[in-house]
Amino acid sequence: MEIKVQNVSFKYKGSKRQVLSNMYLELKENRICGLLGKNGVGKSTLLYLIAGLLRPTKGMVTVGDMESQKRCPEMLSEVFFVSEEFELPSVRLADYVKMNAPFYPRFSQELLEKCLAEFGLEYDLKLSELSMGQKKKVFMSFALATRTKILLMDEPTNGLDIPSKAQFRKAVSASMSDDRTIIISTHQVHDVEQLLDHVIIMSNEGILLDNTTQEICDKYVFETRLPQDMDDVIYGEPSLQGNLVMAHRGDRPETPLNLEILFNATTQGK
Incomplete structure (x- = not known):
């Protein structure tokens, strides 16, 4: 239905x-x-x-x-x-x-x-x-x-x-x-x-994002990056292991969805 x-x-x-x-x-x-x-x-x-x-x-x-x-x-x-x-x-x-x-x-x-x-x-x-x-x-x-x-x-x-x-x-x-x-x-x-x-x-203000998880993972990757590797990052936040980031996927392999990073990036207008 x-x-x-x-x-x-x-x-x-x-x-x-x-x-x-x-x-x-x-x-x-x-x-x-x-x-x-x-x-x-x-x-x-x-x-x-x-x-x-x-x-x-x-x-x-x-x-x-x-x-x-x-x-x-x-x-x-x-x-x-x-x-x-x-x-x-x-x-x-x-x-x-x-x-x-x-x-x-x-x-x-x-x-x-x-x-x-x-x-x-x-x-x-x-x-x-x-x-x-x-x-x-x-x-x-x-x-x-x-x-x-x-x-x-x-x-x-x-x-x-x-x-x-x-x-x-x-x-x-x-x-x-x-x-x-x-x-x-x-x-x-x-x-x-x-x-x-x-x-x-x-x-x-309404709906900010309405997509399948596959559509999201086709477009973006969710990774841990070093500070010197942040050029193409859409959104990032520090962690003990490095920077947790969301970036355009391009030709990179698909990564698992990080819902918290996606949420923070979306609600902050990234």
């Missing part, structure tokens, strides 16, 4: 500040997209608008051919939103699944148990007895198992320890399908940069 954000503006009731202004964005299916931006640029707001939990002040957001703010059942069965803050009821996981899985026609019990196992959790557990980090793993496992065509995640790796972040990447990869789009809004760029195949960078 394609997502279209068409001339969308938004501000919260009682606030004079415009969070989004005349935003345009199109995102095709079969993508794992990173949504990046500084605090306050409207990343979470955009996810809420796509999910139909907020209504634009102006413009329209569509999921497939459905207007998101109308929240029709056909759309809601294909959209799942993992918000940064959430509550789970004090029930057993089996009861939670029994109550909620019927809303998602393609829900997979097998995928749920596979994701839980990836996080080192059993299916037979009581939600009220879990730590916050464990609850987050359960909630994300359920979200992945819905197999919705649109999956929105707001800061999914916050509160996860280092092994759990690797488990998260494996679980997301295992749940991906040709007709699915996953949008991950995050500040923890190194947690997801190996997972993404599309990057969107927002600012208060």
Whole structure:
């Protein structure tokens, strides 16, 4: 399902500040997209608008051919939103699944148990007895198992320890399908940069960058350079090993994407 954000503006009731202004964005299916931006640029707001939990002040957001703010059942069965803050009821996981899985026609019990196992959790557990980090793993496992065509995640790796972040990447990869789009809004760029195949960078002025990771790596290299080798550098910052840089690729071999360097270069207008 394609997502279209068409001339969308938004501000919260009682606030004079415009969070989004005349935003345009199109995102095709079969993508794992990173949504990046500084605090306050409207990343979470955009996810809420796509999910139909907020209504634009102006413009329209569509999921497939459905207007998101109308929240029709056909759309809601294909959209799942993992918000940064959430509550789970004090029930057993089996009861939670029994109550909620019927809303998602393609829900997979097998995928749920596979994701839980990836996080080192059993299916037979009581939600009220879990730590916050464990609850987050359960909630994300359920979200992945819905197999919705649109999956929105707001800061999914916050509160996860280092092994759990690797488990998260494996679980997301295992749940991906040709007709699915996953949008991950995050500040923890190194947690997801190996997972993404599309990057969107927002600012208060709108979309600064909207490209596939392959398009970015075709144009640029991300390297460690010595101070005397900086002639063609677009952006660089010092590190203990040398200068971390972004430069035009030319005929150089392709390098892995450094999402933090790309973000800093883009937001500083380089």
